Amino acid sequence: MYTTKYIFGFVFIMTSLVALVLSGLFMGWKDQSAINESIFNKRAILGAVNDHLGGKDAQTMGDEEVNAFFDKNVKQIALDMSGTELKADDVIKAGYKGGKAEHIDMAKEKKKDEAERIIPLYIFDAGQEEFYIVTVIGNGLWDNIWGNIALKSDMSTIVGTSFDHAGETPGLGAEIKDNPTFPARFKGKKIYNEAGEYVSVALVKTGAKADDPHGVDGISGATVTAVGVEEMLKRGVKYYEPYFNSIKTTKKSGVRN
Template sequence: MHSNKYVLVFVFIMTTIVALVLSFMSIGLKGIHDENEAIFNKKAILSSIQSHLGENVKAADIPDQEVLDIFDNRMEQLVVDIKGNVIPQETVNASYKGGLAEHVDMKKEKKKDPADKMLPVFIYKKDNGEKFYIVSVRGSGLWDDIWGCIALKEDFKTVAGAAFDHQGETPGLGAEIKDNAGFAKQFSGKSLYNSNGDYTSVVVRKGGAVDKMTEVDGISGATVTCVGVSDMLYSGIQYYQSYFDKTKS
C-alpha cells in the first residue's frame, strides 16, 4: 500500500504531464483542423451544384486545392437579411469571425427570430456566364437537425441541385437523404412554384411524386425525415424571397 501523499503526488505529476502534452498537441494542430473543417464545409456547398461542375464530378473527390480555387475565383459570397438587404461584412464579423457567408453557423441561425437571421448566399459563376444561387437551409428530422444547400437557377424558380446532411437520422432510412445520391438528384429541375404560380417549394411526397413539377419521391420508412425535408425547404427558401425579388428587379 502506498501512502496518501504518494498517491497525491503521483496523480498530480501524471495529470500535469498528460494535460501539457495534449494541450500542446491541440494548439499545434489547430490550424490544420480549422483548414480541414473549412474545406469539408465548402465541399458540402459545392455538392449541391456538382452536376454543373463537370461530367461525373463528385464534390467529395475534388482535390482540396481546387475547392479553394473555386471559392476564390468563381464563388461570390453574400450574407443577406430577411428583407433582402445585404449585411455588410463588418456586421457579420461581429457574430462570426471572418464575416463571409461560409462562416455563418446555421445551427445558431436556426434558433434566431426570422427578423434577426443572417442568411448566407453563395453565387457560383460558370464559364458561360450562367449563375447559380446557393442558399442554406436547416430544419429538424426525426432525431436531430437536418440541413442542406439548395442551388437555384437565375430565374429563382428552378432548382439546379441540392445536397443534404443530417446529425443523427437512422442509417438506411432517414440517413438516405445524404447516403443515397439519387435522393438529392431528384431535386434537379424541380420548380418552387406550381402551375398556378403559387409558392409551394419542393415537396417530398410519401408514396411517390404526384405533381412532377414540384414534388419528389419520398423514402419508404423515413416519413418523418421526409416531412422534415419538405418543411425545411418550404420555410428555409422563403426567408430568401425578398432577396430574390430584389435581385431579379
C-alpha cells in the same frame, strides 16, 4: 496505503500532463483542421451544382482544386432576414471571425431567434449562367439535418441539391446523404408555382406524380427525416425570399443592366 495528499498529488500531476499534451495538439493542428472543415463545406456546396462544374465532380476533385475553384467561381454574400446584404463587420459582429458568408455556422444560427438569424447565399458563376445556392438547416429524427439547394437564375427551378446530417439512421434517414438518387430527385422541381406563389417542394409518401413540379418521392421507413427535409426546405428557402424579390425588382426595372 496511500495518503490523501498522495492521491491529490497524483491526480493533479496526471491531469496537468494530459491537459498539456491535448491542448498542445489541439492548438498545433487547429488551423489545418479549420481548413479541412471549410473545404468539406465548399465541396458540399459545389455538390449542389455538380452538373454545371464543367465536367468535374465535386467528390473527386482534390482539396486544393475545390478551394481554388470555389474561390474563383463562387461569390458569397451574407444576408439578414430582411434580405439586406451584410458587410464583413456585421458578420463578425454576429460571431464569425472570418467575416465571410462561408464562416456562418448554420447550427448556431438555428438556435437564435428567427428574426436575428443571418444566412449565407452563394452565387455560382458557370459562365453563361448564374446559380443561386441557398443553405438550409432543420431537424431530422435524431439531430440536425442540413442541405444546399441550387436554384436557376429564375430563383425557382432547382438544379441540384446536397444534403447532410449529424446522426440519422444508416439505411433509413441517412439515405438523404448516402443515396445519390435522393438529391437528384429534386432536379427540375420548382419552388414557386405558375402564379408566383411560394409553395416549396414536398416529399410525397406514396410517390410523387412524374409531372408534379412541387413534389418528390419520399424515403420509405424514414418518415420523420422526410418530414424534416420538407419542413427545412419550406422554411429555409423562404428566408431568402426578401433578397430574391429585391433582385427580381431591380432586374425588371433594368437598373442592374
